[in-house]
Amino acid sequence: MAPYEKPLPVINEDTALYWEYSRRHELRMQKCIACGNIRFPVSIVCPECHSLDAEWTKLSGKGKVYSYIVFHQAYHPSYVNEIPYIVGIIELDEGPRMESNIVGCDIEDITIDMPVEVVFDDVTEEISLPKFKPVS
Ligand SMILES: [Zn+2]
DSSP states (O other), X not given: OOOOOSOOOOOOTTTHHHHHHHHTTOOEEEEETTTOOEESSOOSSOTTTOOOOEEEEEOXXXXXXXXXXXXXXXXSGGGTTTOSEEEEEEEETTSOEEEEEBOSSOGGGOOTTOEEEEEEXXXXXXXXXXXXXXXX
């Protein structure tokens, strides 16, 4: 595997399971056992009911483009060869919204509400980044 030079997420005690599931190509988020709310980003407490009890529920990986922007400038040297690239906000079928890259299509083909599904980019042995591609 070629060295990965872009910034990597920092794994900590709270996010370790999220990244471990990503490494297995499973998109899992915390589901509150008390009220059923699925939350993201990772948090020790439910923002809806303040319960501390949660389980890691497996999501469908499907959603739609809620918003996106096109980066034409590299804000980190490792992105010089990537521009222009897309950062989108994906609204997952289960409710949470997450920022990610939209890949596997031309920029001009991306539309708001376009159905997408997760794909995992294995960038290091520890980190697989969830990204989204159009549903084919
Ligand atoms: Zn809750």
